[in-house]
Amino acid sequence: xLELRQLKAFVAxxxxxxxxxxxxxxxxxxxxxxxxxxxxxAELGVVLMERLPRGVRPTTAGLALLDEAxxxxxxxxxxxxxxxRAARGERGRLAIGFTSSAALHPxxxxxxxxxxxxxxxxxxVLEEAGTGELLDALIHEKLDAAFIRSPLSATQSLQDKPxxxxxxxxxxxxxxxxxxxxxxxxxxxxLATESFVLYRRRVGLGLYDAILVACREAxxxxxxxxxxxxxxxxxxxxxxxxxxxxxxxxxxxxxxxGIVYRELTExxxxxxxxxxxxxxxxxxxxxxxxxxMVVTAAxxxxxxx
Numbered sequence: 001x002l003e004l005r006q007l008k009a010f011v012a013x014x015x016x017x018x019x020x021x022x023x024x025x026x027x028x029x030x031x032x033x034x035x036x037x038x039x040x041x042a043e044l045g046v047v048l049m050e051r052l053p054r055g056v057r058p059t060t061a062g063l064a065l066l067d068e069a070x071x072x073x074x075x076x077x078x079x080x081x082x083x084x085r086a087a088r089g090e091r092g093r094l095a096i097g098f099t100s101s102a103a104l105h106p107x108x109x110x111x112x113x114x115x116x117x118x119x120x121x122x123x124x125v126l127e128e129a130g131t132g133e134l135l136d137a138l139i140h141e142k143l144d145a146a147f148i149r150s151p152l153s154a155t156q157s158l159q160d161k162p163x164x165x166x167x168x169x170x171x172x173x174x175x176x177x178x179x180x181x182x183x184x185x186x187x188x189x190x191l192a193t194e195s196f197v198l199y200r201r202r203v204g205l206g207l208y209d210a211i212l213v214a215c216r217e218a219x220x221x222x223x224x225x226x227x228x229x230x231x232x233x234x235x236x237x238x239x240x241x242x243x244x245x246x247x248x249x250x251x252x253x254x255x256x257x258g259i260v261y262r263e264l265t266e267x268x269x270x271x272x273x274x275x276x277x278x279x280x281x282x283x284x285x286x287x288x289x290x291x292x293m294v295v296t297a298a299x300x301x302x303x304x305x
Contacts (some may be wrong), residue, residue: 002043004076007069009036010048014066017055092286095125097134097146101199101231102274105250107164108147111297115290122286130200130229138279144287146277149248150206160275161291163298168211168270169252170262171235172244179260188267192220195243199234200227207272211246214270235259248272 012022019037023030041048048062058066102108116124127134127143134146139157152160170186172179178186198208215222226242228234231251238245239258249272252261264270276294278287 004073006036006040007073009033010040011066011069011073013037013049013056014058014062017057019056093123093125094286094290095127095143097127097129097137097143099131099147099149100128101149101248101251102147103128104253105166105274107301111294115293119289135277138277144282145290148275148277149272151275152277157279158277159280160277163274163276163294164301165271165273167249168246168272169249170244170264171238171247171259173238173241174258174260182260182262185263185265188214188218188264191244195225196222197226197228197234197237197243197245198224199231200229210270214267218266
């Protein structure tokens with residue numbers, strides 16, 4: 001079976017025209033290079049080099065081998081570079097998940113776009129789902145990372161990195177009495193008698209619980225009349241007049257008809273966080289590069305904020 005070192009030696013001899021020069025080029029002595037050429041000729045059963053009074057030149061068979069050898073060596077170099085790029089995290093596949101509300105924050109699509117532009121050899125696969133589904137996909141290695149809205153509860157296999165926080169706003173139907181003056185902040189306590197539509201608790205523990213705590217601190221327990229499976233569905237129910245809701249400020253980007261947003265006061269602790277969840281044991285270079293880019297982008301945004 002032909003070996004790459006034999007082909008490399010043959011190409012050097014053919015290009016130099018002298019075995020001594022080829023040996024210098026390869027950093028070896030002439031006798032072992034001559035034996036390597038003889039071994040290759042014996043293995044193929046043909047004469048590859050015509051011996052001249054001064055130097056050598058490829059025979060017809062040698063010229064045929066020269067073209068193939070150059071292509072094989074070039075392919076081997078390409079394969080080696082592919083492997084090295086994968087080891088550096090510059091090539092491969094990265095599966096990223098996000099909740100519907102996380103996707104609406106401009107930070108998420110921005111950092112994803114920047115990563116894809118920087119590491120063009122990496123195929124980025126995206127998936128939108130609820131927090132519970134995303135965490136399950138992480139645990140079962142169907143995702144490499146996920147943008148979620150709440151910190152993780154105790155788990156042995158996952159970890160999360162706080163990325164940023166944003167304020168939360170009141171979302172209410174356009175025909176609601178409190179929608180008359182959307183430009184002025186509204187005390188949270190003014191919602192004591194309102195019906196609430198919230199993001200389903202089992203998939204949105206952090207935001208759901210934060211809203212309940214803030215309302216209680218404002219002196220009332222919210223009357224939750226409807227829970228929605230997705231944040232976007234929550235807004236649809238608000239627009240339909242089923243009640244009011246409290247959502248991350250970035251949800252305004254949906255620009256849905258029938259909804260007015262108002263700032264809230266008396267609830268400084270009521271904010272929507274964004275976390276990046278990953279597996280604890282995933283040390284791949286590609287994921288590390290993604291995490292580093294996310295953290296750097298978040299730091300830059302915080303500085304400009």
